Amino acid sequence: MKITRLTTFRVPPRWTLLKIETDEGVTGWGEAVIEGRARTVEAAVHELSELLVGQDPARINDLWSTMYRGGFYRGGPILMSAIAGIDQALWDIKGKVLDKPVYELLGGLVRDRMKTYSWVGGDRPGDVIAGIGKLRQAGFDTFKLNGTEEFGMLDSTRAIDAAVARIGEIRAAFGTQIEFGIDFHGRVAAPMAKPLLRELEQFRPLFVEEPVLPEQYEHYAHLADATFIPLAAGERMYSRFEFKHVFERGGLAIVQPDLSHAGGITECVKIAAMAEAYDVAIAPHCPLGPVALAACLALDFVAYNAVIQEQSMGIHYNEGAELLDYVVNKDDFHLVDGYIAPLPGPGLGVVVDEERVVEASKGAPDWRNPLWRHADGSVAEW
Numbered sequence: 002m003k004i005t006r007l008t009t010f011r012v013p014p015r016w017t018l019l020k021i022e023t024d025e026g027v028t029g030w031g032e033a034v035i036e037g038r039a040r041t042v043e044a045a046v047h048e049l050s051e052l053l054v055g056q057d058p059a060r061i062n063d064l065w066s067t068m069y070r071g072g073f074y075r076g077g078p079i080l081m082s083a084i085a086g087i088d089q090a091l092w093d094i095k096g097k098v099l100d101k102p103v104y105e106l107l108g109g110l111v112r113d114r115m116k117t118y119s120w121v122g123g124d125r126p127g128d129v130i131a132g133i134g135k136l137r138q139a140g141f142d143t144f145k146l147n148g149t150e151e152f153g154m155l156d157s158t159r160a161i162d163a164a165v166a167r168i169g170e171i172r173a174a175f176g177t178q179i180e181f182g183i184d185f186h187g188r189v190a191a192p193m194a195k196p197l198l199r200e201l202e203q204f205r206p207l208f209v210e211e212p213v214l215p216e217q218y219e220h221y222a223h224l225a226d227a228t229f230i231p232l233a234a235g236e237r238m239y240s241r242f243e244f245k246h247v248f249e250r251g252g253l254a255i256v257q258p259d260l261s262h263a264g265g266i267t268e269c270v271k272i273a274a275m276a277e278a279y280d281v282a283i284a285p286h287c288p289l290g291p292v293a294l295a296a297c298l299a300l301d302f303v304a305y306n307a308v309i310q311e312q313s314m315g316i317h318y319n320e321g322a323e324l325l326d327y328v329v330n331k332d333d334f335h336l337v338d339g340y341i342a343p344l345p346g347p348g349l350g351v352v353v354d355e356e357r358v359v360e361a362s363k364g365a366p367d368w369r370n371p372l373w374r375h376a377d378g379s380v381a382e383w
């Protein structure tokens with residue numbers, strides 16, 4: 002079998018679906034995107050296709066090494082997201098050829114169902130109480146919200162109190178009937194992370210995510226020494242070669258690689274194994290589409306230390322399309338009490354509605370994240 006063509010479809014809300022075709026009619030799908038730089042990753046995919054067309058899609062490990070090592074420069078969000086989407090599609094092809102779900106090819110199920118969580122509150126953690134109430138009726142009991150709005154390197158007591166009050170409202174409204182992670186989203190700098198974590202400790206969040214920016218990863222260990230709140234990060238780390246620094250220094254209780262940013266299934270299976278060796282849990286990041294989620298689930302069902310899965314149903318980014326809009330086998334993604342069963346189909350287990358994808362790709366908007374500024378006019382981390 003030979004790879005014949007790679008086609009990319011930038012579609013609302015902000016995803017890029019990649020289709021890899023072969024000379025025997027088997028096609029695989031992946032999701033190759035960095036949110037906000039879709040065209041850049043798309044260009045990287047088509048540059049990498051020079052290494053793929055004419056090759057045997059079964060040789061995923063060699064194709065992965067060729068893409069990662071063959072171009073001299075390596076790593077980072079653009080190249081690793083391009084490789085990730087291609088890797089997902091190659092695993093999809095392999096599973097379809099062998100008529101097996103990817104998790105079977107990776108050693109079979111380690112669990113019968115996977116816990117998921119749902120976002121509430123949006124960019125500016127607004128009315129999360131109503132959001133949680135609504136989602137609880139859908140069976141969710143675990144949520145994630147942004148912990149702050151713009152936050153200065155040295156911010157006021159009032160800013161800390163506002164963040165704390167919002168979390169306090171959640172516990173007051175729902176007690177311990179629910180769990181929630183708080184995403185600092187990299188908005189909080191090292192000087193403010195410790196005081197903010199201290200004030201939030203009383204509410205026992207499930208985790209605090211990106212407590213500082215990923216390039217400040219050496220602070221994770223210090224922050225972990227100062228708080229009992231489990232710390233999580235990883236969506237802006239792109240390979241096992243980055244994660245190793247975090248494992249060696251410690252500080253993260255949970256790592257959150259994104260299966261569409263950190264090199265795909267091939268790479269994230271390795272990251273999960275490294276994490277387990279350090280007794281670190283894995284909770285794959287996935288604010289994206291159905292193929293990215295299916296790739297996460299392929300990992301979740303084979304990694305012992307996978308603890309919870311982000312999924313984007315109803316997420317504040319999904320304007321113009323919802324998680325399952327491009328999926329034919331929607332029922333396979335049905336959640337029961339927030340849990341999802343293994344996708345039964347071969348490969349990644351997603352039947353893509355190609356006609357809908359092609360239609361949606363016509364004139365797809367270029368999504369950009371907001372550019373925030375502090376009161377003094379300086380750029381604020383979004």
Ligand SMILES: O=C(O)[C@H](O)[C@@H](O)[C@@H](O)[C@H](O)CO
Nearest residue numbers: 036184186236286287288370
């Ligand atoms: O935890 C999450 O889902 C992420 O922080 C998410 O908000 C961002 O990755 C966003 O998708 C970037 O455009």
Ligand SMILES: [Mg+2]
Nearest residue numbers: 184186210236
């Ligand atoms: Mg996050």
